[in-house]
Amino acid sequence: MNKTLGIGLAGFGTVGTGVWETLERNFDLISNRTGVRTEMMRIAVRDINKSRPEGAPVEKFTTDWKDVVNDPTVDIVVELIGGTTTAFEIVEAALKARKPVVTGNKALLAERGKALFALSREMNTPIHFEAAVAGGIPIIKAVQDSFVGNRIETMAGIINGTSNYILERMTDAGLGYPEALKEAQELGYAEADPTLDVNGWDAAHKAILLATLSYGFSIDPAEVYVRGIEMVRGIDIEFAKRLGFVVKLLCVVREHENGTVEIRTQPSFIPQSHVLSSVNGVFNAVAINGDASGESLFYGRGAGKGPTASSVVADIVEAARGFAQEAGHRGFLPYQTEGQLVPIEDTETPYYVRFDVTDEPGVIAKIANILADAGIGISGTHSPVNADDPDADFVDMVFQLHTCKFGLLKDTLKEIEALNCVNSRPVVFRIENLG
Amino acid sequence: MNKTLGIGLAGFGTVGTGVWETLERNFDLISNRTGVRTEMMRIAVRDINKSRPEGAPVEKFTTDWKDVVNDPTVDIVVELIGGTTTAFEIVEAALKARKPVVTGNKALLAERGKALFALSREMNTPIHFEAAVAGGIPIIKAVQDSFVGNRIETMAGIINGTSNYILERMTDAGLGYPEALKEAQELGYAEADPTLDVNGWDAAHKAILLATLSYGFSIDPAEVYVRGIEMVRGIDIEFAKRLGFVVKLLCVVREHENGTVEIRTQPSFIPQSHVLSSVNGVFNAVAINGDASGESLFYGRGAGKGPTASSVVADIVEAARGFAQEAGHRGFLPYQTEGQLVPIEDTETPYYVRFDVTDEPGVIAKIANILADAGIGISGTHSPVNADDPDADFVDMVFQLHTCKFGLLKDTLKEIEALNCVNSRPVVFRIENLG
Missing domain, CATH: 3.30.360.10 (Dihydrodipicolinate Reductase; domain 2)
Structure with a gap:
């Protein structure tokens, strides 16, 4: 797909701004992933003098939505003004002009979808509405x-x-x-x-x-x-x-x-x-x-701005693919010849480490000293875990460690493993911060 | 899309059987929704004599996967045999024949995907693999x-x-x-x-x-x-x-x-x-x-059979859409001219109902009698809810009710509402059995 497709936007509120920002920020990514290249051509706003985010494409603003739909460089019309009256007119006019529509307007489609879907069929022009239900959830x-x-x-x-x-x-x-x-x-x-x-x-x-x-x-x-x-x-x-x-x-x-x-x-x-x-x-x-x-x-x-924009952009890409000559190929294709993995040694999390140790005085101190020399912080120790068992010579000892690089941990554990009082390879679990 | 597309299947184990069953069971639904009509043309199996589910299309079985890929009536090849050797040959041969591939084979794509995706690009023929990750989750x-x-x-x-x-x-x-x-x-x-x-x-x-x-x-x-x-x-x-x-x-x-x-x-x-x-x-x-x-x-x-089949079928439909002339229209279109809603009166769940009552003897009995006459079972009563407040003349009384039709409940609540001791419209919550 070589042609750049023109986007016409009706509405530049929270979501409209988010769509514009997302398309700008991730233009290369989207184009690499899909071959789809888009350009914002015309934007209908209610108040042309309202203050806008820095860099907003005010030169493309108009207060008449017909300027958006009728602009010959606009291939896809995105309706984000809400309501069921003017929004209906915009979607209707776009479909009649055979311009695919992307909308996040649930009220419009639930209340007046019957007429619009019939027109969509008649004009063989799709309405995409991922953003109309549950924001960023596809x-x-x-x-x-x-x-x-x-x-x-x-x-x-x-x-x-x-x-x-x-x-x-x-x-x-x-x-x-x-x-x-x-x-x-x-x-x-x-x-x-x-x-x-x-x-x-x-x-x-x-x-x-x-x-x-x-x-x-x-x-x-x-x-x-x-x-x-x-x-x-x-x-x-x-x-x-x-x-x-x-x-x-x-x-x-x-x-x-x-x-x-x-x-x-x-x-x-x-x-x-x-x-x-x-x-x-x-x-x-x-x-x-x-x-x-x-x-x-x-x-x-x-x-919200980002999640809803995410769905609108997905629909814009979907609509844009409809213009492609090679629409036949919708499978995945790698879009970078190569990329670089992070060496596992450079990844970092906090850790839980279990040692199998001989139950004798000084064990904790020995382990703790090696960790300290390596600069790895200890957030907790539990030792020995099975002290209740009077017959146990070997006991489990657990250390919780602060975030450090896995490579440093590995090297340090090798040193600890070499201690006489440590009887097997330490067992490591990462503690995941899932945000 | 009028042409019926031929499916060739390699592998008729649990998932393969599930794919065949799903395509049979929901043929009309899929065809109504998408215009896509498919027919299973050829199926490669390891053991032709193995016992199969009743009605299985054994007349389409072959032990040679080449019969599947090379069959001129096969438009789309579905690989479900697993492994990374024969499966690789099947996918490779299908792509070379420009037949879109659907596979659930994560090992194949993770281990040997580089060569296959390159071939996919070269032949402009997609590989779809929704079923390869997380079964029925899209x-x-x-x-x-x-x-x-x-x-x-x-x-x-x-x-x-x-x-x-x-x-x-x-x-x-x-x-x-x-x-x-x-x-x-x-x-x-x-x-x-x-x-x-x-x-x-x-x-x-x-x-x-x-x-x-x-x-x-x-x-x-x-x-x-x-x-x-x-x-x-x-x-x-x-x-x-x-x-x-x-x-x-x-x-x-x-x-x-x-x-x-x-x-x-x-x-x-x-x-x-x-x-x-x-x-x-x-x-x-x-x-x-x-x-x-x-x-x-x-x-x-x-x-599992159903969930993985669900993803394979979605990919088959996706691949089939690639053959459509009118691939441009990928939006939703209503596919039934009309359907019937269940009148809300006919829907049923258990209920929680709160009544605002005058705190006097006999209230429960009066309400319970009306419910009993209507044949609505009571699974619990809590009354009065705010009895601790000595100044309260009006108190809340809660009934949990067994499953009944909402229409019956509504009529019965009207009768209860007419009681002198009931002071406002009862408040109803459904208790949802989410399975």
């Missing part, structure tokens, strides 16, 4: 492509971060609903008008999209059962806890044996033992049961 | 497509179910390593020869593939640091627990600031608070940190 692609061979038996999702944060604070800090909402607003996790988040409709829109993908027909939101979290009280959360449950705003989608589809969104009691119960804060998760795949779960950030 | 597509706009900062994976099961049993049941291994073998979770699982190499092969996808260069397995779980003892697991960790066989891949790549597989201490610590049994999980997406996690069945 759940749309998973359902649409990865589970394409599965009948989807059930899906259960925690897909509204605002509600999830509020419920978590009510659970862990014992806050009342109004206090938790206020805190979420102060932290930027809830909008000034949080209605769509707390009344369940934001989550329900996403569930409608997931169900539409799974079962293939358009769902009228008016037929969907939705309840929000406003009626949850501390006493319910207390009771849930006592009974072994956690209260979460849950979307459930399930196919019944006769082929009809159950879809609902409401605060639910879910078992503390289920992995969904540990999805906290602004994180999202969707559990999917397919008839072949069995149970699986996708977890990640459900909103 | 982690290959996630890294290759969904996170294509991200620099992958770190990946951490539990991607060998056998080791994970053994470590879990050592942790939870206090089994020694030999006993836990024996149990895993008896349950079919470990092979008679478990070497590649317990020595870490099965996981390392998968990590090599994930790193190759993320950073784009071929990695020589000889340069990769791998340690297995054979040296883990009960005492280490005890210590880990006491210090707030869990022992897991962990693969770590990380890009350093200078662009070099850290890759290693070993038993590690990971914090009990991290979500990876709760990945138990034969489940797999991979955590990914992208520079835009932030933290995400993919969890599911890492092996």
Whole structure:
């Protein structure tokens, strides 16, 4: 693919800015990985005078979205303005111009998707909407492509971060609903008008999209059962806890044996033992049961600049690939002739080291001296581990060590191994900081 | 896409059988969703006389894999025989014949992928390998497509179910390593020869593939640091627990600031608070940190007939789409003109219901009678909830109810709401059985 594809963007708020930044920052990486090269051609904004991040391509700004869609250098239209009126016009105009659309607008597709998907078929022009559900979690692609061979038996999702944060604070800090909402607003996790988040409709829109993908027909939101979290009280959360449950705003989608589809969104009691119960804060998760795949779960950030931009960019690349002559080859190809591994000796973590030692005075001192000479810090010793056994001549001794290079540890352990009181090769476990 | 595409299968063991069954069972679904229609044309097996599941297409069997690859009706070659010698010849021959390849063979691609990917490029013919890493978890597509706009900062994976099961049993049941291994073998979770699982190499092969996808260069397995779980003892697991960790066989891949790549597989201490610590049994999980997406996690069945077949079928569909004339349109299109939702009144779960009642004798009896008349079972009552407050006239009373249709519950609650002693609308939470 040699042609550079032009991107037209409607909306330069948090997510739009994130998309622009990501495409700039990772241009070479994306182009190496996929052959796709993109250039931002035109950006529709509401207020052209608003202050923008440094380096923002203000010379491409316009206040008329038609300038974006009609620009002949724009091949792909990205709609990120939200709402269901102007956004509808933009997507409609783009499809009519046979320009593939990328959107993160769940309300638009849940409320007015029927007309837009029909137009998409008519014009043979795709709508991509990974960013519309669960921010940075690639759940749309998973359902649409990865589970394409599965009948989807059930899906259960925690897909509204605002509600999830509020419920978590009510659970862990014992806050009342109004206090938790206020805190979420102060932290930027809830909008000034949080209605769509707390009344369940934001989550329900996403569930409608997931169900539409799974079962293939358009769902009228008016037929969907939705309840929000406003009626949850501390006493319910207390009771849930006592009974072994956690209260979460849950979307459930399930196919019944006769082929009809159950879809609902409401605060639910879910078992503390289920992995969904540990999805906290602004994180999202969707559990999917397919008839072949069995149970699986996708977890990640459900909103925010970077995660949502990550999904928009993936869709832009997907749309761009549709322009390629060689669209036939969608497999992986190495894109660097060579790269360099970090020698294992140069990697570093803290460690847990177990020594098999002869139980005699001075053992710890000898080992500790060698470690000290090497400059390796000790964060704990446990010795001897099996001192309770009066017959043991050989005992296990455990050292926890501060972060150091593995090469240094290896050399130092060789020295320790040479001590008379050490009877076998030390056993090393890394202590992983998973962030 | 009107043409039916021919599939040639090498290997009809557990996974091969699962692929055939899934394609048969969900043929209409897949074809409706994607337009892709496939037909199994030829299957290479080692032993033609071995007993097979009922209905198996034995008339398509051959013992010579060349019959599969060379069959002019075979468009896509699926390699599921394992190993790195004959499997290599099959994939090589298929690519040379310009037939897209689907494989689940992690050892083949980790050990000999360099030559095969070069051939893939030369012949402009893709290799798809979702099934090679983490069975039914679509982690290959996630890294290759969904996170294509991200620099992958770190990946951490539990991607060998056998080791994970053994470590879990050592942790939870206090089994020694030999006993836990024996149990895993008896349950079919470990092979008679478990070497590649317990020595870490099965996981390392998968990590090599994930790193190759993320950073784009071929990695020589000889340069990769791998340690297995054979040296883990009960005492280490005890210590880990006491210090707030869990022992897991962990693969770590990380890009350093200078662009070099850290890759290693070993038993590690990971914090009990991290979500990876709760990945138990034969489940797999991979955590990914992208520079835009932030933290995400993919969890599911890492092996087995259905899950692995699910990934192979997804790849077959992906390969088939490469043949389509209209490859340009890869967006979602509704594939049923209409479908039917389950009326919310017909959905059923157990329930938690909170009533605001006047604290007077007989309240429970009145409510319980109405529930009994409706045939709704009570699994628990808690009443009154705030009896400690001597000033309360109105108190909360909680009923847990057995599974019934929501419509019945609604009607019954209306009757209860009409009681004089009930002061507001009852609040209902569903108790979700998440399986």
